[in-house]
Amino acid sequence: xxxxxxxxxxxxxxxxxxxxxxxxxxxxxxxxxxxxxxxxxxxxxxxxxxxxxxxxxxxxxxxxxxxxxxxxxxxxxxxxxxxxxxxxxxxxxxxxxxxxxxxxxxxxxxxxxxxxxxxxxxxxxxxxxxxxxxxxxxxxxxxxxxxxxxxxxxxxxxxxxxxxxxxxxxx
Amino acid sequence: xxxxxxxxxxxxxxxxxxxxxxxxxxxxxxxxxxxxxxxxxxxxxxxxxxxxxxxxxxxxxxxxxxxxxxxxxxxxxxxxxxxxxxxxxxxxxxxxxxxxxxxxxxxxxxxxxxxxxxxxxxxxxxxxxxxxxxxxxxxxxxxxxxxxxxxxxxxxxxxxxxxxxxxxxxx
Ligand SMILES: Nc1nc(=O)c2ncn([C@@H]3O[C@@H]4COP(=O)(O)O[C@H]5[C@@H](O)[C@H](n6cnc7c(N)ncnc76)O[C@@H]5COP(=O)(O)O[C@@H]3[C@@H]4O)c2[nH]1
Numbered sequence: 001x002x003x004x005x006x007x008x009x010x011x012x013x014x015x016x017x018x019x020x021x022x023x024x025x026x027x028x029x030x031x032x033x034x035x036x037x038x039x040x041x042x043x044x045x046x047x048x049x050x051x052x053x054x055x056x057x058x059x060x061x062x063x064x065x066x067x068x069x070x071x072x073x074x075x076x077x078x079x080x081x082x083x084x085x086x087x088x089x090x091x092x093x094x095x096x097x098x099x100x101x102x103x104x105x106x107x108x109x110x111x112x113x114x115x116x117x118x119x120x121x122x123x124x125x126x127x128x129x130x131x132x133x134x135x136x137x138x139x140x141x142x143x144x145x146x147x148x149x150x151x152x153x154x155x156x157x158x159x160x161x162x163x164x165x166x167x168x169x170x171x
Numbered sequence: 172x173x174x175x176x177x178x179x180x181x182x183x184x185x186x187x188x189x190x191x192x193x194x195x196x197x198x199x200x201x202x203x204x205x206x207x208x209x210x211x212x213x214x215x216x217x218x219x220x221x222x223x224x225x226x227x228x229x230x231x232x233x234x235x236x237x238x239x240x241x242x243x244x245x246x247x248x249x250x251x252x253x254x255x256x257x258x259x260x261x262x263x264x265x266x267x268x269x270x271x272x273x274x275x276x277x278x279x280x281x282x283x284x285x286x287x288x289x290x291x292x293x294x295x296x297x298x299x300x301x302x303x304x305x306x307x308x309x310x311x312x313x314x315x316x317x318x319x320x321x322x323x324x325x326x327x328x329x330x331x332x333x334x335x336x337x338x339x340x341x342x
Contacts, residue, residue: 012289057251080279080281
């Protein structure tokens with residue numbers, strides 16, 4: 001039951017650190033506030049969730065309409081013996097059909113990439129393709145349950161599940 | 172079966188990135204090479220493994236003989252939508268009974284801290300104390316099996332399992 005541990009790890013090791021106050025960090029960033037030809041920036045973390053669990057290195061890799069704009073202020077914590085471990089939130093710009101620009105803080109759900117890699121090594125990891133799809137669904141249900149119960153995280157994120165190669169365009 | 176997923180995650184998401192070439196990065200660091208009053212620095216990553224799974228923020232927290240010395244050169248990767256994610260290896264100094272100093276690259280096994288936090292939230296996570304100890308053992312067996320099979324990782328790490336509060340002194 002891979003999904004259960006990965007969801008808890010993703011919460012305790014990352015979202016619990018990052019989500020509280022992310023709205024404030026977005027408001028303090030250089031992309032916040034009215035800009036000519038740009039849409040309102042959201043104060044949420046967008047979490048792309050490909051059901052294949054395959055996470056590209058950047059969101060630009062698949063999509064010409066998305067470019068890398070910068071980062072929010074870095075969070076630095078001492079954690080599990082790593083002094084000064086840093087947590088970076090990436091800001092992207094998307095240009096839509098009517099040439100309007102839109103800035104957002106986004107990334108893939110890093111934790112699920114492990115299941116893709118396990119599937120690629122199924123003879124050793126034991127995770128088959130069918131299991132992977134099942135576990136991906138379990139992961140999403142579990143992480144949403146966990147986050148809804150944390151008032152410091154609630155409402156500060158949006159999961160964007162999708163199938164196939166379509167990444168952001170459908171949203 | 173929390174341990175299985177966490178071990179694969181720890182391998183694909185971290186050790187596979189960090190361990191290859193860590194010996195070279197240690198040799199290029201300022202602490203390598205003969206120094207007066209210091210013992211030979213090892214080219215391995217020391218991974219403290221408390222069976223309680225409780226990982227303190229730094230190795231100094233418990234132990235006056237350990238101080239933070241610095242970091243190896245940072246590894247930076249684009250990963251799962253995070254542009255420029257950084258991986259830092261912490262260098263510590265330990266002073267032993269005959270006042271000899273010894274530098275080493277070390278940290279706790281970050282991945283297991285999730286199991287400690289799950290145990291603290293067992294009513295919600297479902298992980299009880301007995302399960303946790305069992306899963307900790309499974310984690311260690313699994314991660315060792317994985318790493319032995321990767322020639323780029325083999326021999327570049329040393330797990331230091333221990334019970335109770337004793338951290339580094341026994342080693
Ligand atoms: N010591 C240490 N230094 C690191 O830089 C580091 N990076 C990862 N890990 C540990 O390796 C394993 C695999 O990492 P992955 O990125 O797939 O999952 C990560 C990832 O999905 C997410 N996460 C954590 N830190 C970040 C981050 N900086 N950016 C994005 N996602 C992150 O939350 C999960 C759990 O993180 P940790 O519970 O800190 O421990 C991880 C994990 O056990 C690290 N361990």
